[in-house]
Amino acid sequence: xxxxxxQNRFSQGNSSETVYHTGNGFYNPYVEPLWxxxxxxxxGAGNGIGLASIGYVAxxxxxxxxxxxxxxxxxxxxxxxxxxxxxxxVEWIFNLVTYIFTLLVPFGIYALCxxxxxxxxxxxxxxxxxxxxxxxxxxxxxxxxASYATELLASALGAFxxxxxxxxxxxxxxxxxxxxxxxxxxVAPAFIEEIIFRGIVMQSLRRFGDVFALAAxxxxxxxxxxxxxxxxxxxxxxxxxxxFVMRTGSLWVGVIIHFVNNSIATxxxxxxxxxxxxxxxxxxxxxxxxxxxxxxxxxALVLAKYKDMFRFEQSRTVFTPGRKAVIxxxxxxxxxxxxxxxxxxxxxxxxx
Numbered sequence: 001x002x003x004x005x006x007q008n009r010f011s012q013g014n015s016s017e018t019v020y021h022t023g024n025g026f027y028n029p030y031v032e033p034l035w036x037x038x039x040x041x042x043x044g045a046g047n048g049i050g051l052a053s054i055g056y057v058a059x060x061x062x063x064x065x066x067x068x069x070x071x072x073x074x075x076x077x078x079x080x081x082x083x084x085x086x087x088x089x090v091e092w093i094f095n096l097v098t099y100i101f102t103l104l105v106p107f108g109i110y111a112l113c114x115x116x117x118x119x120x121x122x123x124x125x126x127x128x129x130x131x132x133x134x135x136x137x138x139x140x141x142x143x144x145x146a147s148y149a150t151e152l153l154a155s156a157l158g159a160f161x162x163x164x165x166x167x168x169x170x171x172x173x174x175x176x177x178x179x180x181x182x183x184x185x186x187v188a189p190a191f192i193e194e195i196i197f198r199g200i201v202m203q204s205l206r207r208f209g210d211v212f213a214l215a216a217x218x219x220x221x222x223x224x225x226x227x228x229x230x231x232x233x234x235x236x237x238x239x240x241x242x243x244f245v246m247r248t249g250s251l252w253v254g255v256i257i258h259f260v261n262n263s264i265a266t267x268x269x270x271x272x273x274x275x276x277x278x279x280x281x282x283x284x285x286x287x288x289x290x291x292x293x294x295x296x297x298x299x300a301l302v303l304a305k306y307k308d309m310f311r312f313e314q315s316r317t318v319f320t321p322g323r324k325a326v327i328x329x330x331x332x333x334x335x336x337x338x339x340x341x342x343x344x345x346x347x348x349x350x351x352x
Contacts, residue, residue, distance in 0.1 A: 035318040042208055042324055046331025048110045049201060053224060053337040055106030057344065063098045088177035096184045103192050111200045122199045127250040134302035135244030139237065139257045141295020144288045146236035153232055163352045166229040171269075185266045190259035197221040197238065198245045198254045206246075209315030212324045214242045223341050227348040237261065247309075 111121050154164055172178045197217050205213035222235030237257075245254045264287075272280060303309050317324070328334065 038318045039327055042327045043331045045205060046328040047333040048113060049220060050331055050333030050337040052106040052110040054340060056102055057340055059102040063102060088172045088174050092172060092177045092180035096180050096188060099184060099188060100192055103196050107196045107200050114204050116204050121203050122195060123249055123251055125250045127248040127253060131248050132253050134298045135253050136257055137294045137298035139240045140291035142240040143237055143261055144291045146233040149232045149236055150229055158352060161352045163350045164228040165348050166227040182266060186259055186262045189262055190255045194251050194254040194258055198242050199251055202242055208324055209317050209321060210246055210312045212321045214239060216325065216328055218242055226341060226344045228345060
């Protein structure tokens, strides 16, 4: 990256005197030092992603108003004394379109503002079959670990009399609506969330180092699920997906992992009403065991072929990943976004 290859040299014709900054050494006051420029750019990225996150929440909150306006325009007969009555199919088509719109618009604007090239932000390229398969099977085991992390969090909070839940969606009864319902749970998140979080967000942060970009994008991915049940799961799985996207250089890996993971969860959701509590428990136990076995085998095969599998390229940045995280998360717009996320999570927290 050109930014990190800049040399802190004097501009021709400027004074050759330097000043000392504690922790960063001597620098020329006429040329912006690397540590200062890096801090400014990280804070700018934090503000940009924070504003995009605020925009996402705002659009999601106003989507209800937009819904009634559109329904009133397209289906005037559906408005009966101020109450709107439309089919399940229309509702789920609107939900799907709204979900795509509320994520793509604010983060798309962020991508335009930082001027990240399209092929960099969205690296949909061919990848090695063995790495793709390895990443997929490893992610199954990581998903199991993430689910247990959620259970541990729920148990820890439960010990203090705090319960957590997540948004519930009523399963449609008509077949056309059911199709859009399934698309909203599987295909749409696999593409849209990968484009946003492993694409635009993570790729735009990689100039500050891969470790930081991976952790920061996964954290934002987890937080903006806006409930404590999905947060730890999304964060941990996001780390796995993000790493294999980095390693393969392709978003297709993330899309595949995300799609299959959500599809399996959807299948279990449909099976739940048809099973007893005991059979449900053993079905989950068997699935988790199979995932762990496949994950261990895949991990062993990948490590045998790629000796440097889990090594990151050394960052040429000034700050440590921890310091970069502090600068990023304390950016003014990011602070506001995190406060909003906190309050939007509260409805899914209750006293036992």
